[in-house]
Amino acid sequence: MSSHQAVFLHLHMLYTLDWRIKKGSERFAFKWLFTFFIFMECLSPLYGQIKGIGLPSITNYTKTTYQSGTQNWDIDQDTNGNVYFANNNGLLQFDGSTWQTYKIPNSNNVRSVKFDPKSGRVYVGAYNEFGYFESDESGTLSYVSLIPKIEDTTFRSTDFIWKIHLFEDEVIFQSFGAAYVLKNDTITPLPSNGRFQFSFRAAEKLYFQEVTKGLLEYRNGSLVQLPGTTVFNAYEIWGIFSLGDNKLLIATLEAGLFIHDGQAVFPWDTEANQFIKNNSSLGGVKVNDDFFVLNTVLGGILICNAEGQVVQQIDLNKGLKNNTVLSSFIDSSNNLWLGLDNGISYLNINSPFTYFSSSLNLSSVYATVVHNGLLYVATNQGVFYHKLNASFKDDSFNLVEGTTAQSWNIQVIADQLICANNKGALVIDKDRVDRVLDHTGYFGFKEIPGHPDHIIGSHYGGFALFKTGPEGLEFQNRIVGFNNSSKDFELDTDYVWLLRDQFLFQLEFSENLNEFATKNKFTSLNGKGSGINTLKKIDDTLYFISENHFYTYSRELGVFKEDTALSELFSDLSIINSIYKDAYGNLWYTYGQSNGIGVLMKSEGPGYTNVLEPFSNLSGNFVFNYLSVNTIDPKNIFIGLINGLAHYDSQFSRENMVRPKAFIRSFSYGDKTIVQGNPQHKSKEHELPYSDNNVRFTFSSPDFESSDNIQYSYQLEPFDKEWSNWSKQALKEYTNLKEGTYTMKVREKNSYGVVSDQASLIFTINPPWYRHYLAYTAYVMLGCLIIYLIRLQVQVKIRKNKYYETIEQRKLYLEKESKIRMEQYRLEKKIQKLNRDRLKTKILAKDKELVNNSLQVVKKNKTLSNIVQKLKEMDVESMNEETKSQLTTLKKSITKEISGNSWKDLEKHIKNVHFEFLKRLKEKYPNISPRELDLSTYLLMNMSTKEIAEVMNISNGGVELARYRLRKKLGLSRKENLTGFLMNI
Structure with a gap:
């Protein structure tokens, strides 16, 4: 197994790439083991510095944070400050607030990225694909492939594009088999005779490593071999940097660092080279003309100067997320981004602050002191030390043996190093505890004014007295009379003063210093009830501080007197919690609920300059009420934190610090989102329909230094006042x-309190259709039309009114005329009625008279009938004929007289007289019969039953029966009078 394979197996990063070259009908296949890619250095003029003491602030971004792939092969930044990462899941963009991954069709494994400030394009290279992202109409990045512009189809299979360079007026994409030169929207392939390894830009020149020819320089579209570089045919070059004097610093994967002087190659025999040989190089980036950041496979990063001296070495143990660094990049703020094999790290190397934390064995720091060339740090875990003049880059702080416990203070008293520890009062000699003066836990120690060689110590149960003897400090005795202790105590020439439980105690020593007498207990200094914040000796004067008012105590007057000069100095500051004056006259203070820190820097002339901004990132990181500042010199100031120790260089140059930028990153309404801040995106005014009058804005700022402390302020005009x-x-x-x-x-305010220029976005919400200007125009027109119609209607109405007035007058005239005629007519009718009534009255009177006459006739007829009956009863047999004849004639005459007076005439007259009564009775009782109507008439006429029987030609019983039936039809009870009822109808 080769050494390369051993490295790759150790990293578990084995990649096999098939390299195929067509030559005639033959195909040759080669297997190449490949690991990591280094970002090409592309530097703008920088003026930063890199501190060699402590560690820079490190922010790690994991896959979970940015929601994309683990590996980040290349890094670049656009003019708006957005940072881009060539991620194995696509192009990863970070705007300071949000992460966004943009996919590439058919090939998400992006290996290279480069931003072109001229065109605003973000060029990317992936597997068999390269092109660029540009902003679309909504501001979102959209991808455009450049593969179709390759006319020779044999070159369209590009494999991975490992490097992208902006060189002169060309964009060059480099793969193993060829480079692709984009110029004037045309792509020209630049084939390799063997195989390109990587390519690099240094000192405004572009270099290629070709595996058979060493290093080649790209000039005017062709490659020129550099002399003496074929030695690199056996190595993989991962980085090339300019070193001055026309020299190149060349970083190889495993062979270390080399120098090329224009003619020959030789190793760079330095401290840095040895580290690279042991940890394998993956390239790096140059920081201005003084420093190099070198990426490694096994050891994180190494920062060295131009002489090869190691300034910093930062790895997994010192805060990185991963030891394998694939890419590095210096951003516009001169801070460092690292693309890791698993994640991303941001290092704030351009800062006056570096830190010693748990990675260097420090935790909560309560105090620091320098003694015999050693820096001692009192922490919650014990006392640690480090040689002050030794390099801080490699070794951590060491624990002082025997101090493993809460250490509240570390002090040099009588040329002895005394630790106020939970275990007691400890005397430290170099790296161990030499003696334990007292086994009670202590907060601190102070010299007693006017009593040389006497020390007072505040312990957990009160105070104790120490004295300097032949062998150093010795414990004397407990001081009785006051059994409460506090770390906040001071001494003047007369008294011991201490703060406890919001009270200020004034204690007085006995002559032998063995006892206390409580002289006073104060709750305020000015008699107004305001609390006492702290007490501190400044230039041998004891000050009592209440809400930034400084007081001294007058023994003669027994009162507190305000020092107006000091009070005025702090009058415009937040309420301070504690204060300390260093050896250079600077006044350090902590303040507010946020537990921030500031310093009034002593000016060369009279007065002070208040400095707050550089310390804003430290707010909330202090042990409350423990101000630990140790100013060794202006470039070396140690500040205690709850998680370690901060090193501050007050002379650190911040010349390159630019004003922060603020962006309205997105503008959303309805289902649309407008993205701002991307390259090529131009601000424009947006018109929104009224239905989308709910809007949403997100903000961002490419201010990555302490991004958690970035604050925004906004105003929507004219909505917000x-x-x-x-x-x-x-x-x-x-x-x-x-x-x-x-x-x-x-606008944005960064962690240093610097406020950005304001970003703005203009948009218009159109009114609803019924409030649109066209609608208002229509309303005006409609109003005019309505007014016209109303006017027309009024005119018509006036004409109508005149017409109707004429008609009305005519009508009134006619009505009056008609009224007169009607009056005449009524009078005539009245006269006619009166005549009719008079006639009717006459007729009625006549009828009544006739009725009466008729009744008389009836009576007469009845009488005559009786006479006839009597005549019939006479004995005619005894009469002569003549008498009989006369009697017969008489009877006939009487009978004729009776029959000549008709009852019907009587009945007719009766009905005429009582016509109205009969009409009303018939309407009210429609079922009444004619005979019953006659009976009712007779009853109304008050005729007796006998008379009625005679008139109706019925018996008296028949009359009673008829009366009964009539009462029944009329619905009368027996008690009701029938005749009276009929008279009321």
Whole structure:
């Protein structure tokens, strides 16, 4: 098995590529073992620095985070700051907020990517496919293949495109079998005589490794062999860098690093070369003219300078996600991206901060001190040390033997290193605990003013006294009189002051220093009830601090007096929690609930400069109320954190730091999404239908340094009257917007407090159809039409009114005339009625008279009938003939007289007299018979039963029966009077 195969098996990355070359009718097949690909260096002028102490901040992105393939073979960045990765699942894009994978038809395994700032295209190369992505109408990247532009079909099977170069006015795609030169929208193949390995751009020149000819330089469309480079025919070159003096630094997979001076090749005999030989190189990237980042198979990355001295070595144990680095890239902020065999890492190498954390054996840091050339760090796990003048790049901090416990403080007192430890007061000698002065846990120690060689220590149960003797510090005794302790205590010439439970205690020593007397207990300094934040000695003056007001204590007056100069210095700052003055006169302080840190840097002249922005990334990472700052010099400042130690170089150059950019990344409405910030995408005004008046915006910023601290502020004009508060939320939605033109504006504030220019997007929401300007035009026209019609109607109405008025007047005239005529007619009718009534009255009177006469006649007839009956009863036999004849004649005369007076005439007259009564009775009782009508009339006339019987020619019993039947038909009870009832009808 070859050495290459051994490396590949160790990585579990075995790839077999079939290389087929057609020559006549013969086909030759070759198997090549292949592993990783290095991104070609393409650098713009950079001015960054790389610190050799501590580790840079590292952000790892896993497959789960970016939701794509594991391997990332190449990296580039566009002018908007978006970073692109050649991922084995496609083109992976990161805009600072979101990840997006763009697929390539028929070949998702992308091996190379290059952004062209002139055209805005993102060129990609994959297996048997290469082309470019460009923005479509919605701003989304869409793929265009360049394979159809290859006229010679024998070259269309390209295998993997490993490298893409922008060289002069050409775009060159390199595979093993050939290179493809795109110029003026035409592709010209550049075949290899044997096989290209890789290609590289260095010092504005383009180089190819050809496995039979060594290195070739591409000039004017042809390849020129470099002298002395055939030695590389046995090696795989993964990186070429310019080294100055027309020299090239060449990185091979396993043979190490070489120099080509234009004529010959020789090994680069340096510290870096030995590391590369042991870990195999996968290329790298150059950082300005001073540093190289070298990718490795087994050891992560190595950062070295131009002399080959190792500056940093970062691997899995120091924070990388994976030790196999396939690609590296320096972005526009001069920070480092790494494409790993499994994931992506971002290293903030262009920062004044580096860190010592758990990877270097440090945890929560409470204090640091330098003693005898060693840097000691007190942590929650013990005290660790490191040689201050030794290289920090390789070795970690070492534990001081015997200190494994909570270590609250580390101090140099009387030229001895004292540790306030959970185990007690420990004296440290170099790398071990030399003596334990007291086995009670301690918070810290301070010298007693006016008492040389005497030390007071704050322990868990109060205070203790120490004294410097012939063998150093010695424990003397517990100080009685006050059994509560606090880490926050200070001494002046007269008293011991300490903060505990929101109270400030003023303690006074006895003469022998063995006892305390509590002189006072304060809850405020100014008598207003405001709390006491902290107390600190600055330049041998003890200050009591309450809400950024600094006070000193006057023993003579027994009161606190404000130092207005210091109070004024902190008047515009957040409420500070603790303060410390370093050896250079700088005032360090922590502040606020966020537990941030800042410094008032001492100016060359009078005054201070407040510096906050560089420390914003550290906010929330401090042990509360433990300010640990150790300023060794302006370039070496150590700051304690909850997860290690930060190294700060206050003179670190940030000249290349550009103003951050903010983007309205997407604009969504309805079922549409407009993507902004991609290459070639041009902002334009968008028109939305009213039905899509719910809109959604997402924001992004290619500010990758501490991206978790990026904040956005937005304003939708004219909807929002002012800018929103700063927030980490990168999304905003608006619902039910009214019609009109809106401008969405967003800006970003990075972790250093620098605010970007605002990005904007203009869109118009069209009104609903019934509020559209055409609708309003129609409304106006309709209104005018309605007014016209109304006017016309009014005119018609006026004419009608005049007509109707004339008609009305005529009508009134006619009505008056008619009324007069009707009045005349009524008068005439009334007169006629009166005449009729008078006539009727006369007739009725006549009828009544006739009835009375008739009744008289009836009575007379009755009398005559009686007479006739009497005459009939006479004895005619005894009469003579003459008497008989006379009697007969008399009887006939009487009979004739009786029959001549008809009862029917009487009945007719009776009905005429009582016609109205009979009519009403018949209407009310339609079932009444004529005989019963006659009976009712007779009863109304108050005729007796006998008279009725005679008139009706019935018996008296018949009259009673007829009366009974009439009462029944009329519905009368026995008690009701029949005649009275009839009279009321």
